[in-house]
Amino acid sequence: MEPLAIVWFIAIGLLWIGFLVLEGFDLGVGMHMILRAKDDKDRRVMLNTIGPVWDGNEVWLITAGAALFAAFPMWYASLFSALYVPLTIALLGLILRAVSIEYRGKVADPRWARFWTWTLGIGSAVVAFCVGAALAITSTGLPLDEYGDRVGHPFVWLTVPAVIGGLALVGFALTHGATFLALKSDGPVRERAAAFAATWGPLGLLPAAVWALWVQFQHGGNILSWALVVLAVAAAAFGWWNARARREGFAFTGYAAFMVFGAGSIFAGMFPYVLPSTLDPAHGLTVANASNSPYTLGVMTVVAAIGLPIVIAYQAWSYWVFRKRVGPGAIPEAHSFVPAILRAK
Numbered sequence: 001m002e003p004l005a006i007v008w009f010i011a012i013g014l015l016w017i018g019f020l021v022l023e024g025f026d027l028g029v030g031m032h033m034i035l036r037a038k039d040d041k042d043r044r045v046m047l048n049t050i051g052p053v054w055d056g057n058e059v060w061l062i063t064a065g066a067a068l069f070a071a072f073p074m075w076y077a078s079l080f081s082a083l084y085v086p087l088t089i090a091l092l093g094l095i096l097r098a099v100s101i102e103y104r105g106k107v108a109d110p111r112w113a114r115f116w117t118w119t120l121g122i123g124s125a126v127v128a129f130c131v132g133a134a135l136a137i138t139s140t141g142l143p144l145d146e147y148g149d150r151v152g153h154p155f156v157w158l159t160v161p162a163v164i165g166g167l168a169l170v171g172f173a174l175t176h177g178a179t180f181l182a183l184k185s186d187g188p189v190r191e192r193a194a195a196f197a198a199t200w201g202p203l204g205l206l207p208a209a210v211w212a213l214w215v216q217f218q219h220g221g222n223i224l225s226w227a228l229v230v231l232a233v234a235a236a237a238f239g240w241w242n243a244r245a246r247r248e249g250f251a252f253t254g255y256a257a258f259m260v261f262g263a264g265s266i267f268a269g270m271f272p273y274v275l276p277s278t279l280d281p282a283h284g285l286t287v288a289n290a291s292n293s294p295y296t297l298g299v300m301t302v303v304a305a306i307g308l309p310i311v312i313a314y315q316a317w318s319y320w321v322f323r324k325r326v327g328p329g330a331i332p333e334a335h336s337f338v339p340a341i342l343r344a345k
Helices: 003-035 040-050 059-071 073-082 084-103 110-140 160-184 188-219 223-244 248-270 294-321
Strands: 273-275
Touching (some): 003 110, 003 160, 003 248, 040 110, 040 160, 073 110, 084 110, 110 160, 160 223, 223 248
């Protein structure tokens, strides 16, 4: 097996994990805006906690998809062609989220704000479910023939593992988003988010735990994957304990580590498969038969070694600059304004 193919399988796993952890709390905050906020001031506090970072977090999704396309074209082709329905829905959800965040504050009208709040919340839930379902299918398999083509109707992907994966990411996003709000906000939003993380955290993480165990039992598991499962359980317990004790930074770290170890156990458990076949194990795509040429992987490695540290450093700097809490006192009253292009006339 080509060593660089293994390196890029690990790299793609890390990119997806980065997306799940960083975009996870973004999606959770979007859902909490329609579930836990009491008034418009609460919603604006929530939105401002993710305002400086949400678009940077989505870069991890784009990078993971691009790396998948370049490093494992067979994996990309089989997965994206088989899952065009949920992935198209996820794309629409991402567009709704972006438009909602940008448009919500443009008009000082309660109905306007209410409409974009609901599109943001629903879009966040749709993205979380569809991406979770797609990743679950990647780890548990599709009905693929010997050519890597999907066998069956367009909704053949909608299986029990897919639903579990979708619920897993929705539950994690709600829990992770609550710990993020408790860490980054102040006032009533902080109190309600901390209570949610302490009360509902274990239930929110349960589907992800089921998903991880499903993969271990389906593929047989290995020492590394089972060790990561144990670490994920320990991280969840650590996060829940600190959420109950109102140690918000440790709670956020614990729940984030749960996803890091849990998703890591899934990728480790499915190796060397990248997309198993539920029809015949011999039809499944593996790291060996789905990877690109060694030359292409080598060029990608050089480019990633140069570019990725710059992206990570810039994003870390952004988090540091906007590290302070957002409270109700920092949110001005809603008001209308005339765009600069019209004021100049």
